[in-house]
Amino acid sequence: MDLRTTIYRLAALCTAAVVLAPQSAVAEVRQWVVGGDEGAAWREHALLSTAMSFNVPGAIQLVAFTSKDNVIPSLTWVDGFPSGYVEERAQALIWDNVAVVRPLLEIVDGIDTTSTHLAFKRFGIAQDGTKFFFDLGTRFPANRIAFFPRLEGISSEGRPFSEDYIRGYVL
Numbered sequence: 001m002d003l004r005t006t007i008y009r010l011a012a013l014c015t016a017a018v019v020l021a022p023q024s025a026v027a028e029v030r031q032w033v034v035g036g037d038e039g040a041a042w043r044e045h046a047l048l049s050t051a052m053s054f055n056v057p058g059a060i061q062l063v064a065f066t067s068k069d070n071v072i073p074s075l076t077w078v079d080g081f082p083s084g085y086v087e088e089r090a091q092a093l094i095w096d097n098v099a100v101v102r103p104l105l106e107i108v109d110g111i112d113t114t115s116t117h118l119a120f121k122r123f124g125i126a127q128d129g130t131k132f133f134f135d136l137g138t139r140f141p142a143n144r145i146a147f148f149p150r151l152e153g154i155s156s157e158g159r160p161f162s163e164d165y166i167r168g169y170v171l
Contacts, residue, residue: 071136092137096130 033039053061075094150161
């Protein structure tokens, strides 16, 4: 680039700056009011976090779990991949990747009296690739994931449910 081209470009930029500088700046001011008599309810906002609890009247608290709490029953089961799923939005969902007629909610419902029956116990059929997706709706630290069999009862094959642990998993 020669000196003449540089001077022309610099002059054009200076002229544009002088012409545009006196223009009044247009700004839009928005004010969002949440809570109170005139404000919107916290629950109405699309990005509401599932980590908030509204159980105490007049208070918004963070949800907390202990190692004895089972969070699975608080998730909503959806068949297949959730339509319109956006990872960043607060959703408390659980789903699988299995194309079956009946959902496999009972394997992850956290209730010790339900069973998958024979859905995962067929001889010679590998369950590699069966996936369950847990979206807690927000980020929570997890220091323990527990799998357990039903404690009471006997299978149709005569084996006690209490001995029927999951054989493997990948996180």
